[in-house]
Amino acid sequence: MKLYFKHFTLILFAFVLLTGCDWQRESTIKSNVINLSPPDAEKQDSVLTIHGDTRIDPYFWMRLTDEQKIAETPDAQTQKVLDYLNSENEYTDLAMKDTEGLQEKLYEEIVGRIKETDESLPYFKNGYWYYTRYEEGKEYPIYSRKKGSLDAEEEILIDVNELAEGHDYYSATGLQVSPDNKILAFGEDTLSRRVYHIRFKNLETREFLDDKLDNTTGSGAWANDNRTYFYTTKNNVSLLSEKIYRHTLGNNPSTDKLVYSEEDPSFYLGVYKSKSDQYIIIGEQSTLANDYHILNADNPNGEFRQFTPREEVHEYSIDHFEDKFYIVTNWQAPNFRLMETPENATQKSNWEEIIPHREDVLISGIEVFQDYLVVSERGNALTNIKVIDQNTQEEHNLEFDEQAYVAYTSTNPEFDTETLRFGYSSLTTPNSIYDYNMNTREMDLMKQQEVVGGHNPDDYTTERFFAEARDGVMVPVSVVYKNSVAKSPYTPLLLYSYGSYGSSTDPWFNSSLLSLLDRGFIYAIAHIRGGQEMGRQWYEDGKMFNKINTFTDFIDVAKYLEDNGYSSAPHMYARGGSAGGLLMGAVVNIAPKQFNGAIAAVPFVDVVSTMLDETIPLTTNEFDEWGNPKNEDSYHYMLSYSPYDNVVEQEYPNLLVTTGLFDSQVQYWEPAKWVAKLRDKKTGDNVLLLKTNMKAGHGGASGRFERYRQTALEYAFLLDLEGMRR
Missing domain, CATH: 2.130.10.120 (Prolyl oligopeptidase, N-terminal domain)
Structure with missing residues (x-):
């Protein structure tokens, strides 16, 4: 009997290693939804025809105006929409009921790392030292200043806690x-x-x-x-x-x-x-x-x-100094170059070049001082700060040791100084503010984000490498994990990206992420096309008629991570918000089996209908980002990837979708319609949850700590799917 039990134990242990499952792997969320009836959104077919093509939208009725949302007495349509959103919230709450304790623990853990009584590093401007401070137990900042000296009496400009009351x-x-x-x-x-x-x-x-x-x-x-x-x-x-x-x-x-x-x-x-x-x-x-x-x-x-x-x-930007303007311009320079012109002769014909265009380096901005010019650059998916002595033209770069990091110029309101204030952060190093003497090249750490309870960067490993996309392009990837976590097909991994508007996804430190890392997750950032991590062409190759590259890059990075033993599809998760939510919607349509779950925050998923409606905020500003679907070629290309329009009968990953009723960037009805359509079409028993903040918009809750309620919800969703309940 003992021998049999021993062999059984060994066999079971081998099974666990092979399958990655154990008794703790069962998801309470998936168990709960089996016994729940999901909301069933009413269908009212709206016929949408353009370019001879007809789309049927059964959930077009979900759209409300601002006036309807804030009316004291809701009309019938408003009440129907509010009832639907509330029913989805109730369904999500019931599905995640068994994670409430974990959510609270995560919330307390996350906010517990934030120093409640804190203040920013002061900067001097026009005779005053300005700074922002926070007090224990309060959600909002207090903006303050001191005259002449930091030893002077504090003068509160505004206490946002008082203004926010009610x-x-x-x-x-x-x-x-x-x-x-x-x-x-x-x-x-x-x-x-x-x-x-x-x-x-x-x-x-x-x-x-x-x-x-x-x-x-x-x-x-x-x-x-x-x-x-x-x-x-x-x-x-x-x-x-x-x-x-x-x-x-x-x-x-x-x-x-x-x-x-x-x-x-x-x-x-x-x-x-x-x-x-x-x-x-x-x-x-x-x-x-x-x-x-x-x-x-x-x-x-x-x-x-x-x-x-x-x-x-x-595209160009201007900065004034003494009797001239500096111009950072992409005129005959895709990665931008630096020029100058007299302040009274600013037409382009008068511009003179200072820093020429470079194929491998993007100039992203400048900071002007009396004797120095500081240039912010991007190259090879890393940020760089270059200092130029305007008298001698000698130049040098600030040097950093980590594989993946972000360095940026901070608040520098004074011209006549040798001190550059800049910031530095990485996936393991909390945000740090330095004063750098541009003459002596001495660097002083002035303030570093404090992680209450302690944080040792040496306990974590950061990696940076390139993954090959399907068209042969090499996509940068940044990864962080705790040293004690072994890479394996059973290791949970969260992959994040954005990939739009030329907005680069830099590897910042995020103290809330420690709640995942310390529980065994690997966190990865895919620096996909659509940002500017690799220069301006990286952006051009991920917009308009190249937008599909954004989605396939993300999928190919996930496959690379799987092929190289970081994780595997049953334990891999994806997250993106806003335009990154569009990324999530496209990815789960194209490669639904690559991820066990995905979080789509305020997702831009109804691309075609939104871009056809010029009354919606942002639409007309973004025709050159996505295309104008009133043009037939743009319409068909956008329709080919629009997440809402490409929902089909297939098994989707477990999905958590979030939105805000008052969102002006991505209207709430986009994710609401998407979820309703997914409910109607999806097969299998994976969970689909929609959480709407009925009091907020695109950025979520406004309080310093309250916003982390959603972070705790998202993390609990991921951890529960992995059977991690502590």
């Missing part, structure tokens, strides 16, 4: 102090639609002024007279930023002077002040072009003049 959501942004240091302007959003009121506060009397500017982007620029403030307003329907106004303190905002109106709906619009404080700059930006209009800040009632004539394709 609001389910609150965000303060765009804080700007007048040149005489007496008036604060800032934007506030209480609905999470990213539509702000701009308010003004007298910092001497501590009273708010009666002036209140509505329907704005939340930020603006002070003229040097301390009375004139320039700001941007939004279209009431599309939420596009489209007009610049000039406000004089004390005047009725209804009398504010319109100084610029953007007629092209493919451009974003904003106004800001140059670092030199000499110019008010109106900036217009589309996917393919920039345009600027400038005004001397000493002459607020003057007329803005165009920097150089607008072109259909020309």
Whole structure:
């Protein structure tokens, strides 16, 4: 009997090794949904026809206007939509009921690593030290300053905790102090639609002024007279930023002077002040072009003049210094080059080259000082900071040791200094702020993100390598895992990416991720085409008619990780948000068996219908990113990958989908419709959950800690699917 038991144990152990399953592997979520009836969304077929092609959308009715969402008494359609979203929330809560304890543990663990009483590193500007601090038990920041010395008495600009009282959501942004240091302007959003009121506060009397500017982007620029403030307003329907106004303190905002109106709906619009404080700059930006209009800040009632004539394709940025402007431009330079021009002769014909174009290095920005020029670059999927002595033209790069990291210039408001403030982070190193002497090349660590409870970077391993995509392109990959975790087909792995808008996914430290790493997960970032990790062409090769590369790169990276023993499909998971949610939707359609589960946060999944509707925020600004489906070739290409339009009868991975009712970036009905269609089409018994935050928008909850409730939900979802319940 003992011998038989011994052999049985060995056989069972071998079975566990071979199959990767044990008694703890059973998912409580999957067990629960067997006994639950999922929500059944009503079908009301809407016929959508263009270019001779007809689509039937049974869930088009889910769309509500902002007015319907905030109405005190919901109409019949609104009530039907709210009932459906609430039923999905209830279903998700019941499915994940057995993970509530784990969710709470994860939440406490994640927020427990955050130093509650903390403050940012102060920076000096115009006679004051400015900083942001947090107090224990409070969700929001306190913006403060001290005059002349850090030993001076603190002056609170605004305590966001007080302003947020009585609001389910609150965000303060765009804080700007007048040149005489007496008036604060800032934007506030209480609905999470990213539509702000701009308010003004007298910092001497501590009273708010009666002036209140509505329907704005939340930020603006002070003229040097301390009375004139320039700001941007939004279209009431599309939420596009489209007009610049000039406000004089004390005047009725209804009398504010319109100084610029953007007629092209493919451009974003904003106004800001140059670092030199000499110019008010109106900036217009589309996917393919920039345009600027400038005004001397000493002459607020003057007329803005165009920097150089607008072109259909020309991206550039400008920085003013003394009597000239620096320009980072892609004019005859796909990876951008640096040029300069006299401030009174800014047309392109006057530009002179300083740093030429390089095939292997992307110039992403500059920081100007009296004697130094600092250039931020990207090359070989890594960031770099180059320092140039403007007197000797000698240059050098800041050096870093880790395989995968991100380095960036921080807050540098002063010109006449030898000190560059920059930030550094990696998948194992918490965000760190350094002061670097550009003359002596000495580097001082000024502040490092504290991980409460302790964190030793040496306990973790970071790797960076290249995975070959199906067309032979080498895709960078960053990986982190705990030293004690062995790579194997049974090791759980979470693969993340974004891959759109030229936004690079850098390997930042994320203390909440420790909750997965310490439980045995490997975390990987696929630096897929659509970002700019490998230069501008990397972006071009992942947009418009090349968009499919974004999705296949992600799948090929997952296969590479599997082929090289990091994990395997039954234990592999994917996550992406917004445009990264589109990535998730496309990936699970194309390769549903590559992942055991996926998390799609605020996913942009109804691509064709959204891009056909120019009343939806962001649509017209993004025709050069995705294509305009009113053009037949774009329509058919977008239709070929649009996740909602390509749901078919097949077994999908376990899916957790999140959204926000007031999301202005990706409307809630996109993920809601997608989930409803998936429920109708999918086969098998894998779980499908939708969680809608009924009080927030694209960024989720506004509180410093409350936002991690969703992180805890997502992590519990992943851990439960792996049978990890502690």
